[in-house]
Structures are given as C-alpha cells and as structure tokens.
Amino acid sequence: MRGTLRTLRFVQWAMLGSIFLCAVAGELVPSHARTTDPSLSYMFTTAGVALVGVIFVVRRTLVFRPAESLAAHPDDGVSLSQWKSGYVSTYALCETLASFGLILRFLGSSFQQSLPYYLGGFVLLFFFGPKSPTAV
Numbered sequence: 001m002r003g004t005l006r007t008l009r010f011v012q013w014a015m016l017g018s019i020f021l022c023a024v025a026g027e028l029v030p031s032h033a034r035t036t037d038p039s040l041s042y043m044f045t046t047a048g049v050a051l052v053g054v055i056f057v058v059r060r061t062l063v064f065r066p067a068e069s070l071a072a073h074p075d076d077g078v079s080l081s082q083w084k085s086g087y088v089s090t091y092a093l094c095e096t097l098a099s100f101g102l103i104l105r106f107l108g109s110s111f112q113q114s115l116p117y118y119l120g121g122f123v124l125l126f127f128f129g130p131k132s133p134t135a136v
Helices: 002-028 038-072 077-106 111-127
Strands: none
Touching: 002 077, 002 111, 038 077, 038 111, 077 111
C-alpha cells in the first residue's frame, strides 16, 4: 500500500507539472491572431462542466467504493487495483480539462479565456491527492 501511495503521489505531481507546462507552451507557441467562434467557446465550456461531473462520478465509483473494501480487507489485490485505477483515471480527466485550455489557446483564444481550464484542472488534481483507504 505504501508503494502504491508513493507512486500515485508521483503521478499526481508529474501531472501538476505538466499542466503548468501546458500553460507555458500555450504562451510560447505563436498562435495565429484570429477571432475564435463564440460557439466553440460555449462548446468547450459545456464539455468542461460535463467533465467535472464525470470526475466526481469516477471518484465515487472507482475510488471510494474500493477504498471501503480496502479498509476492511487491506490485502485485497482486486480492490487495490481498482482503487489505483480510479486515481489514475481521475488524474487523466483533470489533465483533459487543462488540455481544453491549451487547445483553445492554439485555436486563437486569449490566455484569459484558457486560464479557467488550466486552473480548474490544476485545482482538482491538487485536491484529489491519494489518501490511504483507511483515511477515506
């Protein structure tokens, strides 16, 4: 369990760093100065809100349920695998939210329009750090 927690923390911090790098890359790579279609912004906003909902559902089903089982039976390999997969899936979804900001930036949006996606992915990823199943 200790090694799994350490691995998940490493993955979390690596993905936090990659969100920062996405924001930097969005600023360094020159984008074509063009106006973006407002419907594109609405589409990404709707997808981002839906993605946040999916993140919470994934956490409830793939992290909390196996954590309850692990609290009762710490040597259950299947529950440990599901618990670990739940955290990795949550982190990947948070990273996807941040990548929406990078995509918008490449399509010509301003940094201020991309910033909520970067911040949303970063904050969610930061606060969803791995906790020992006994602490859940």
